[in-house]
Amino acid sequence: MNTMRQDALTIIDESIKAVLPEAAVIKALEKKKFTGNIVVVAIGKAAWNMAKATKDTLGDKVSKGVVVTKYHHSKGPIEGFEIIEAGHPIPDENSIKGADKALELVGNLTEKDHVIFLISGGGSALFEKPMEGVSLEDIMDITNQLLASGADIVEINAIRKHLSAVKGGRFASQCGKANIYAIVLSDVVGDRLDSIASGPAYPDSSTSEEALRIIEKYKLQVAEHLRKVLNVETPKKVENCETVITGSVTALCEAAAMAAEKLGYKPIVIASTLDCEAKEAGKFMVSIAKEIKNSNNSRPLLQPPCAVIAGGETVVRLTGKGKGGRNQEMALSAAIGIEGMEDVVLFSIGSDGTDGPTDAAGGMVDGKTTQRMKEASIQPEAYLENNDAYHALKASGDLIITGATGTNVNDVVVVLCK
Ligand SMILES: Nc1ncnc2c1ncn2[C@@H]1O[C@H](COP(=O)(O)OP(=O)(O)OP(=O)(O)O)[C@@H](O)[C@H]1O
Ligand SMILES: O=C(O)[C@H](O)CO
Structure with a gap:
């Protein structure tokens, strides 16, 4: 596994731990x-x-x-x-x-x-x-x-x-x-x-x-x-x-930013009210990654290594017959967009550990995700169209499975760029 994916797993782990409810409940009871x-x-x-x-x-x-x-x-x-x-x-x-x-x-x-x-x-x-x-x-x-x-x-x-x-x-x-x-x-x-x-x-x-x-x-x-x-x-x-x-999701984004910073990525939280369609959000995060990695913009958003973070709850209009959830759908859509890019990893997860009616919390993708899917005879666009992100990400080894986390403060998507 490359280190950026390991970094992403560390960020997931630390952000979820930071939003477990126990300490906050005890504080509220003490008042x-x-x-x-x-x-x-x-x-x-x-x-x-x-x-x-x-x-x-x-x-x-x-x-x-x-x-x-x-x-x-x-x-x-x-x-x-x-x-x-x-x-x-x-x-x-x-x-x-x-x-x-x-x-x-x-x-x-x-x-x-x-x-x-x-x-x-x-x-x-x-x-x-x-x-x-x-x-x-x-x-x-x-x-x-x-x-x-x-x-x-x-x-x-x-x-x-x-x-x-x-x-x-x-x-x-x-x-x-x-x-x-x-x-x-x-x-x-x-x-x-x-x-x-x-x-x-x-x-x-x-x-x-x-x-x-x-x-x-x-x-x-x-x-x-x-x-x-x-x-x-x-x-x-x-x-x-x-x-x-x-x-709330604000604390989740903040925890993701702190975890990314500890790993050497400059973090920015661009939104904590993300509520558009999941696949559109995926495309939008990709355009940001491209801006950071490839553009000659004289006023760049951030320089790599950096982490772009957004929290919220996207929506999915189900028209297909597949299996998935909004985070997996966002990850698949992003995988198509970052195809071939190097040193970019994106993950999107539900903090509760279950994304849609699946056993996955979400997905983590990189520039080679679609290649791995195609090697498994999976056409990413067709799977996205059929709302079948779960099976596409399963085939490429890009599902994130955490099990029930014990908390629930919405979803977070993070793009790491180096
Ligand atoms: N095949 C699919 N692909 C993408 N999204 C799906 C699919 N099937 C269901 N969903 C989405 O999953 C959502 C339900 O997901 P989940 O169980 O994670 O709910 P939740 O929003 O976290 O629940 P709650 O808000 O009650 O905590 C539905 O809104 C639905 O649109
Ligand atoms: O249960 C629900 O209605 C949703 O999770 C929002 O809180």
Whole structure:
């Protein structure tokens, strides 16, 4: 393996370690005085790590807890907690079981009691209780349509919130008079609290009208009974919840920059709100690499060795039948663009360790990636067209597999140039 690829792996490792949620959760807990019964509800892909840090900090003060996380994301039992693994990105029966358990725990609390609500991305799928008149199948179907449509997460969650009895502030209304302290790990560009995990304890800024407009915009097939429910407004005020944000993609970009700098690359973070189409983002990062490596520009962006970093969450409009995720799609698109270039490595990863419905966190490509694909009889352009980045990158040996990382603060793409 060349040293630039080794450097890239070091940057991945160090950036993910820097955004693990434990230290930030402990800091957030230390700021607060809790009374009465303390119940912990943890949802999302980072739920287990956040819950474990909470239990280790508060010990027996916590009376009960539930962790609702993605399959294979639990790292074992936590004393006094029920751990439920559920479907993601499409919810399943266990998502409802998780929400029911949480509702049972918060059901009889008084104004003296506290709910520590640990929220991380993935929560929208993992924690679900459909509104009356809506079935789990309805939610699965609309989620499938939304994920393939190219809609961004704010749009997707505007629909999810209106169809759910635990999203868009509605979970908070079911906690009675108890005080909710929400500690939130952000995986939404711009840290919009009403979008992260669909803001279960935050006033919803989306409206029924917007939800219906999104249905029209993406030409989604929605039955009449769902349109009726979409017309019921979500809470616009939540008074029993205090919220703190403990981590976001900004910290991920910063950690990548620090790790790159330690390895001798001059880093620059060009964006932490990347939200365009994944393959366009790949092309854009390539044009930057070309500018750095080849141009005679008298005012160069950076001189090699350097690292260009961007964070955010791109979108993919699924038209093919292949397997992949937005980071793999970006990496494949970039591989085509940097074909033949020397001393350029690009990687794009999801900090949660899973990119799309695959076992990869993302992809890492260089100037020879497409050659390796062609040697394996794979035409990169055709695979990109078919949204099949996973199989193309697998054949060239360019998948990044980390397993579940225990955190979730969006995606980062890094181009290293020497
Ligand atoms: N074959 C594919 N190629 C590219 N992208 C895909 C493919 N299949 C699914 N996707 C994308 O993967 C996304 C889901 O990915 P993932 O499970 O990483 O979600 P996520 O955004 O991290 O989830 P959450 O926001 O709930 O934490 C969908 O938005 C979808 O567009
Ligand atoms: O769960 C979700 O809705 C996304 O991960 C955004 O937080």
